[in-house]
Ligand code: ANZ
């Protein structure tokens with residue numbers, strides 16, 4: 001018998017599927033649509049195992065839904081702008097465009113070798129003018145609608161990448177890609193008004209029932225709605241006032257200072273006559289604008305000399321500090337500090353010897369005895385030391401304080417969001433040009449629509465210094481569209497999250513030229529029914545996209561506001577780590593030979609290797625396995641099966657050689673089973689024969705039960721469970737005695753069904769086996785197996801057999817079988833006969849459908 005030749009078979013079916021355009025999608029209002037999408041990759045060069053997992057999951061869903069009769073859209077494209085292309089250009093002297101397009105070619109070939117059911121006719125790359133011209137138009141529309149604007153702002157500056165980062169891109173005070181400590185700078189930037197949708201983005205989260213709870217929570221926290229009050233303090237000896245934002249107006253009688261951000265106008269004013277303060281402000285500005293950076297730094301302040309007057313206590317003055325933990329971009333950039341009930345304020349008060357007066361006492365403590373030491377009390381309780389608020393519960397005190405503030409004109413209720421407007425300007429070359437022209441006379445003038453696209457020049461030189469768009473000899477010099485005078489183009493480009501915020505909608509009609517979207521197509525296909533990708537995009541890409549679609553809706557582009565009806569976030573692919581025993585240097589798995597006892601040695605030298613725990617595959621720790629090598633050695637189906645079988649999709653997956661070998665053996669087992677079924681199979685479609693043995697009938701029932709259970713598993717994304725059930729059915733098929741009556745018929749059913757069930761997981765093998773089983777149609781055009789519901793319920797029972805009260809065996813018997821027959825079956829159990837030791841039973845008691853008790 002020939003061994004399974006995956007190389008030939010996989011190439012064969014990929015060719016046939018492509019020639020017959022099996023996965024080309026067209027709108028068909030008569031059929032239910034299903035849009036399944038995996039987050040499109042950045043063309044970094046080669047695919048990694050994370051891609052393999054992501055696309056194996058998505059392809060399973062696409063092929064399964066197709067078999068269930070849905071009109072499936074499953075496209076693929078390239079998130080093609082971004083910094084690595086520029087770095088490569090500097091290092092290797094290849095233009096970013098060329099580097100990117102080469103990588104796309106490589107990765108497309110790799111993906112195609114996986115046999116993924118994409119409609120390749122819809123492929124797009126965001127770096128092509130045919131794509132980005134539409135987002136330039138969107139930006140112009142956003143400008144008109146007031147959803148885009150320009151302002152000077154304090155930004156996170158990545159000193160290594162020489163660019164601005166969004167708050168989302170600053171992780172623990174460091175650039176998300178470079179890892180460099182982020183600094184603050186003031187620059188003129190373009191912003192998108194995501195805050196206009198803060199409430200809607202938050203409230204609608206509740207309707208996204210097919211999103212992971214975790215992601216919804218992360219977005220809710222990111223939006224960070226808080227209810228509180230603005231409070232306005234008079235300043236001693238001045239006419240202007242200080243406005244603060246607080247969520248705890250109830251604690252006002254515990255206030256012992258006010259603090260303002262380093263770049264608050266009052267701070268800047270005071271610094272003009274105070275060199276020490278100016279230095280302190282400069283020090284604060286070296287810290288990033290991110291909350292993480294601010295939280296980790298030691299809390300410090302500098303007294304401005306200003307004094308704020310307590311709104312309710314005549315004559316009480318609070319010192320006003322500049323403090324490094326107050327953010328300019330949140331609330332009003334100013335706070336009052338109540339040390340007893342806020343840890344930061346407490347640390348600050350202890351450092352600068354400010355009073356700590358508790359104003360909320362927990363219910364179970366005697367108010368007079370309540371004091372605060374090193375830990376602020378943030379819990380609930382009753383108000384103390386607070387004049388007219390004394391005795392009130394916290395919530396009531398908040399309301400009362402606000403009422404009194406409002407009555408005397410020194411405050412009002414307020415709602416604040418952590419969410420900031422999205423700064424989209426990047427000082428980078430390899431991105432979409434922002435369609436604006438700067439004129440000395442007219443200001444920032446939008447590029448007229450007729451002049452779109454503003455093409456990115458591809459003839460640029462890279463020397464690693466500054467922005468090549470700035471340095472290009474001619475590109476930026478243009479005439480002002482308004483006055484005709486000399487002007488210059490905006491040389492910033494869009495954040496690349498701009499492109500990924502609408503690509504899924506573009507896939508609905510990617511060749512439309514007149515406009516971004518063909519309305520009928522987006523109305524038919526959107527929203528994406530199932531989106532699959534990494535959890536790392538929980539607040540970046542996924543929140544931007546939700547905003548973007550709302551903004552596009554308001555500009556008349558489309559009719560929906562939520563882009564992704566279902567979301568699945570996949571876990572990571574992990575691998576054990578290896579280090580050289582002597583030097584501690586990381587080693588590639590291919591450089592290591594592992595012994596069965598868990599120790600390891602260098603493949604070449606035999607020197608000892610330290611084996612570390614399994615971690616996310618990463619180049620830095622070298623614990624990577626190249627998909628291309630795996631695909632070459634085992635084929636796509638084996639790799640895909642392994643990706644599905646070991647863990648639930650949302651859990652991490654441990655890549656092991658044993659696991660991939662196991663998948664490979666299963667592939668071959670299925671192959672052999674169908675090459676040599678051991679009996680002549682009935683013709684496809686033959687009705688069930690009259691004579692069918694109980695064993696054959698049992699297998700037939702198992703087939704239907706498996707289809708029902710696997711379908712259920714696939715609907716719920718329990719892919720690993722589905723694989724386990726399919727393997728169980730395989731065991732049952734193997735176990736059937738080929739001489740049983742009806743074997744030829746039931747094996748035909750079983751093998752056809754097995755092949756259908758593995759179709760979405762191992763499509764090449766399945767298609768090949770389908771053909772070998774004598775079917776003239778393609779498996780990809782074959783509906784999912786139908787279930788005979790009457791076969792799903794149990795018709796046999798397991799009966800325990802005891803001898804003198806001791807369990808000796810079990811028997812599978814038809815339900816409600818005649819007592820004498822049950823008795824006979826029980827006594828014929830080998831273990832029972834042995835226990836009787838030749839004695840005749842005194843009594844045999846049969847409890848119908850449950851137990852047989854033999855007494856000797
Ligand atoms: C007085 C107070 C007393 C506060 C107390 C807390 C506890 P969320 O919930 O995140 O909205 N705050 C306001 N603006 C700030 C800024 N720009 N930079 C740093 N901190 C700022 O937090 C609101 C609370 O954070 C506000 O309530 C304010 O401190 C502080 F016992 O006001 B609170």
Ligand code: ZN
Nearest residue numbers: 439442480483
């Ligand atoms: Zn002008």
